[in-house]
Amino acid sequence: MDLGLQKRLAARILKTSVSKIVFDVNSLSQIKDAITSSDVKALIRKSIIAKKSINLQSRVRARKNLVQKKKGRRKGMGSRKGSKNSRTPGKTQWIRRVRIQRAFLKLLHDKGLIDSKTYKGIYLKSKGGFFRSRRHIKMYMEEHELIKHGTQ
Numbered sequence: 001m002d003l004g005l006q007k008r009l010a011a012r013i014l015k016t017s018v019s020k021i022v023f024d025v026n027s028l029s030q031i032k033d034a035i036t037s038s039d040v041k042a043l044i045r046k047s048i049i050a051k052k053s054i055n056l057q058s059r060v061r062a063r064k065n066l067v068q069k070k071k072g073r074r075k076g077m078g079s080r081k082g083s084k085n086s087r088t089p090g091k092t093q094w095i096r097r098v099r100i101q102r103a104f105l106k107l108l109h110d111k112g113l114i115d116s117k118t119y120k121g122i123y124l125k126s127k128g129g130f131f132r133s134r135r136h137i138k139m140y141m142e143e144h145e146l147i148k149h150g151t152q
Contacts, residue, residue, distance in 0.1 A: 006031050009040040010049045020052045097133065101126040104134045108147070118146045 003023065011018045023031055027048045034040050043049045068074055080087065105126065109119045122137060131137050141147050 003028070003031055006034055006040060006049070009034075009037055010044065013037065013041055013044060014051045016051050020054075022050050022052050024048045024050075094129070098126060100134050101131055101137060104137060113147050114141070115148075122146070 006023075007018050007021045010021045014021070024047070027043075030048060031043060034043055040049060065074065102123070105114075105119055105123055108114045109116070114122070118141075122141070125131060126137070131140065
């Protein structure tokens with residue numbers, strides 16, 4: 001059976017290539033009888049004539065790479081696009097740093113290891129970006145002997 005006409009009509013209706021049209025093997029006699037566009041449309045509605053699903057790209061490798069990225073792999077210099085500040089903005093880095101420092105100062109103050117005057121002074125220094133890290137605050141307080149009794 002030559003079903004070229006039906007394939008061509010179906011391709012035009014479904015807006016795809018002739019090679020992407022698939023017929024239901026059990027209903028070939030019905031397809032052969034369909035000679036007008038409306039006949040073919042009716043068969044498409046009944047799912048006797050269908051369009052092949054498009055071949056998408058395989059996600060196997062992508063999923064594998066995502067598993068590795070979750071483990072912390074694939075983050076070397078060669079995989080990076082953008083500067084250090086575009087990957088984590090400077091402001092975000094600053095916010096993280098200051099929050100950690102403020103929490104540390106609050107802990108020391110609540111435990112009574114530093115008095116209010118020292119707390120305020122170091123708090124303002126922290127706000128001004130004087131300290132690099134929590135450890136830097138510890139070093140500063142040890143050098144200037146600001147902690148009352150022992151280190152935390």
